[in-house]
Amino acid sequence: MGQVATLPRHLLVLAALLAACGGPVPLTQQTLSVGVGADRFLTELPSRPDLGKYPLNAGVFDTLVRMDERFQVEPMLAERWTYDRAANTYRFALRRGVRFHDGTELTADDVKYTFDLIIKAYPHNYEELGTESIHAADRYVVEVTPTRTNQRLAEQIAHPIWGINRQRSDPLRPVGTGPFRFVDYTRNSRFVVERFDGYWNPSRVAKVHRLTFQFVADPQARMLAARGGQLDLVSDVPPSVIPALEQPGSNLQILRSDVGTFDALNFNIHGGAPFTFGSDPAVREAVGLAIDRLAVVRAAWGTAAEPSTTWIPPAVLGQHASVIKAPSFNPDRAAHVLDAAGWRMGTDGIRQKDGRQLSLAYSVTFPPSEHRTAPEFIQRQLKDVGIETRIELMGDAGVSGARRRNGEYDIVHLTGNQNEPYPCFLPDLQYYSKSMAAPTRWTAPGGATDTAIEACRAAADIAEARRHAADAIHQLVDVEHILIPIAGLRRIWAARMNVRGFVPHPSDTNQRWEGVHLVR
Amino acid sequence: MRYLVRRTASFVVVLFGVSTLSFALGVFAPGDPAELFLERALGRPPTDVQIKEQRHQMGLDRPLAERYLAWLTGVTRGDLGESWSTGRGVFTELIEALPHTVILALAALTAAIGVAVPVGVAAAARPRSLVDHGSRIAAVLGSSLPSFFLGYLLMLVFGVHLRLLPVVGASSASHLVLPAVTLAASLAATFTRVIRSNVLVSLSEEYVRAARARGVSEGLVLFRHALQPSLIPFITIVGLSLGHLLSGAVIVEWIFSWPGLGKLGVDAINNRDYPLIQGWVLVMSAAFAASNLMADLAYMWADPRVRLARGAEA
Numbered sequence: 001m002g003q004v005a006t007l008p009r010h011l012l013v014l015a016a017l018l019a020a021c022g023g024p025v026p027l028t029q030q031t032l033s034v035g036v037g038a039d040r041f042l043t044e045l046p047s048r049p050d051l052g053k054y055p056l057n058a059g060v061f062d063t064l065v066r067m068d069e070r071f072q073v074e075p076m077l078a079e080r081w082t083y084d085r086a087a088n089t090y091r092f093a094l095r096r097g098v099r100f101h102d103g104t105e106l107t108a109d110d111v112k113y114t115f116d117l118i119i120k121a122y123p124h125n126y127e128e129l130g131t132e133s134i135h136a137a138d139r140y141v142v143e144v145t146p147t148r149t150n151q152r153l154a155e156q157i158a159h160p161i162w163g164i165n166r167q168r169s170d171p172l173r174p175v176g177t178g179p180f181r182f183v184d185y186t187r188n189s190r191f192v193v194e195r196f197d198g199y200w201n202p203s204r205v206a207k208v209h210r211l212t213f214q215f216v217a218d219p220q221a222r223m224l225a226a227r228g229g230q231l232d233l234v235s236d237v238p239p240s241v242i243p244a245l246e247q248p249g250s251n252l253q254i255l256r257s258d259v260g261t262f263d264a265l266n267f268n269i270h271g272g273a274p275f276t277f278g279s280d281p282a283v284r285e286a287v288g289l290a291i292d293r294l295a296v297v298r299a300a301w302g303t304a305a306e307p308s309t310t311w312i313p314p315a316v317l318g319q320h321a322s323v324i325k326a327p328s329f330n331p332d333r334a335a336h337v338l339d340a341a342g343w344r345m346g347t348d349g350i351r352q353k354d355g356r357q358l359s360l361a362y363s364v365t366f367p368p369s370e371h372r373t374a375p376e377f378i379q380r381q382l383k384d385v386g387i388e389t390r391i392e393l394m395g396d397a398g399v400s401g402a403r404r405r406n407g408e409y410d411i412v413h414l415t416g417n418q419n420e421p422y423p424c425f426l427p428d429l430q431y432y433s434k435s436m437a438a439p440t441r442w443t444a445p446g447g448a449t450d451t452a453i454e455a456c457r458a459a460a461d462i463a464e465a466r467r468h469a470a471d472a473i474h475q476l477v478d479v480e481h482i483l484i485p486i487a488g489l490r491r492i493w494a495a496r497m498n499v500r501g502f503v504p505h506p507s508d509t510n511q512r513w514e515g516v517h518l519v520r
Numbered sequence: 521m522r523y524l525v526r527r528t529a530s531f532v533v534v535l536f537g538v539s540t541l542s543f544a545l546g547v548f549a550p551g552d553p554a555e556l557f558l559e560r561a562l563g564r565p566p567t568d569v570q571i572k573e574q575r576h577q578m579g580l581d582r583p584l585a586e587r588y589l590a591w592l593t594g595v596t597r598g599d600l601g602e603s604w605s606t607g608r609g610v611f612t613e614l615i616e617a618l619p620h621t622v623i624l625a626l627a628a629l630t631a632a633i634g635v636a637v638p639v640g641v642a643a644a645a646r647p648r649s650l651v652d653h654g655s656r657i658a659a660v661l662g663s664s665l666p667s668f669f670l671g672y673l674l675m676l677v678f679g680v681h682l683r684l685l686p687v688v689g690a691s692s693a694s695h696l697v698l699p700a701v702t703l704a705a706s707l708a709a710t711f712t713r714v715i716r717s718n719v720l721v722s723l724s725e726e727y728v729r730a731a732r733a734r735g736v737s738e739g740l741v742l743f744r745h746a747l748q749p750s751l752i753p754f755i756t757i758v759g760l761s762l763g764h765l766l767s768g769a770v771i772v773e774w775i776f777s778w779p780g781l782g783k784l785g786v787d788a789i790n791n792r793d794y795p796l797i798q799g800w801v802l803v804m805s806a807a808f809a810a811s812n813l814m815a816d817l818a819y820m821w822a823d824p825r826v827r828l829a830r831g832a833e834a
Contacts, residue, residue, distance in 0.1 A: 035688075038787070042606050122562065187616075188779040188787075189690060216688045216777045220672060225687040228679035398551025398792040401559055405552075429565075437565040438555075 061163025061176035108136035113167035259488030260506025282341030288327035289334035320470035363409035423469035546794035621780035640715025662709030718750030759815020
């Protein structure tokens, strides 16, 4: 009898407990788990102040300026800046009253300390900056004088690697001014941050209490962990699983960024024998005309990409993106161009000229999975106009890099990211003929392309820089036919249905986290 | 004693051979480690001058024999060099990852033995029964399913549909269950068949019949008279299975994000981190050779007939 009497009481307690568990967790106590790829902090040298900034930007740091989702520069820790052309000096006026996570105030000395640290850690990346370039003019003003004229500095330092560290803080226990403060980093496992209540921008104070970034290298495992509820949000969703996740009844939502990554073909125009096909402009033009990029993109990436004509994201070029036309799919025209150049169709369906078959070494950079099935589709389409390709999937980054450096290819299939708003970043890196970077010697045409890149660097304002960047790409794509844009790729995230406030950034290193939260 | 010395000497020879091969692997693999290092460090393609400087810093421009001798001298002192991708000592990297793999391997081994012994004995006690047929089918499945497939399958069932267990990570004991079961599956299959056949042979021996004739209970007959002698050859199988555990852990650790030696090896290969790859190969080979040696010694210790025979050979 006593047992029966206590049963309703137990049920009441149980019901109360269930009600407590089922209620919405207040934002101030919410924790969110984010599944990201392999721990790439591991491969950064210990002396570098990169932890929490790059490649995973966990919101611990703020930069002087930042790049928004449309690749535009906006003020962050620097309220305003000016450029003195005569002195080649930038003056950044810092926001006042900004606090680091340890409670100290941000000053110009912190900026100098951080910049000097980065310049020392990456001596070859920022050759136009030396430690003598940075000067704390007063408590809230930093002057930066590049060693050579550089009108694009403000766009370059929007990269999260330039996040400001508290001076003399331990880079392995990072202290910044960002909306999240560092809690814990376990190598190969997780990176944990918590909301910083003293964040300087009240409209951007983080909504959740804690974010745990879990490193999960295997994309399928990441997806399964999200489907099972272990992770709330996961990055780099494989395109093949997107259709299934968009079916009714799925417990995950798909979130897409704008285009931020490119996928393109690149000719070796200065190769030695046997890699000399790229020196023939007719071959280059015909390859561009023979590729149906819409079909390739739909088959290889589905809705995770869109056909690209501009190579870099069009938003970076603004209105000048329309200058670049890119060849349209026209196999008849491709055949005509090859015929006119003396490449006659052989009995085996492969064109020949002077006894040499038109058979291109088609190098697919590591990791080949990034390109999905695009190389095979392109191979099929080129075969239709009599161009044979021998696809070489690079087994690892070492082989891939060596082939590019030594010019042992006719065409190379590349991907890359636009992580800063400087519009000439990629043309300068890959196609400037006076660059000392080894792969550039096989791809850079010089002439008008170099002129456009140099004009872009020296441009007085960002609109002019965009115009010159578009000119440089127009030369490469439409005039020289060295570069064949294939696809613009989006960042694809999957989130549980109750995740809100997450806006995928086209450059994952610039992703923001303060708005993300859970609803019931 | 002489046998022990001989086996230990052959162990050293094997290690020397492996160390030479792992060094050669780093030397003759295509691609330039200096260039790769710089590309990762700079985030952009390096110049020829930078590559030349880096090759010098890494000692890659020194004669091959000199590099090999330096590496071998370091190995004998326990200095496996510095990881090119993390800048930390290779030995430190290996030591940090080792406990995770040991825990996973022990859990898998325990699970495999825990399943194999009762199921194997039950199958032998009633040949051609439902238990016997069932265990045979399970053994075929367990040994033929690739670990990556089984891993995903377990994730799907226990992580996604039933939501009983976490799918990735290594932060609690519950995280250990799925990777350990994945790793244990094929071992359990092998162990079960070995136990079954050994117990079956023992059950037909005279001493078992004599025990039954004396009225010893069936349970005692099975577990003392039939199982105990069957465990001696089982020791060898368990010892040799350590190699399986280590190689299987490479895939299992990768898909479950388990931060052990297997995942470390895959990361090292992806990063072309030759010092780490060389150290990893050396440690894995040493573990494999040591497990064989220990299995041999344990077998000798457990079975006096072997001890006497090997003593006579020596």
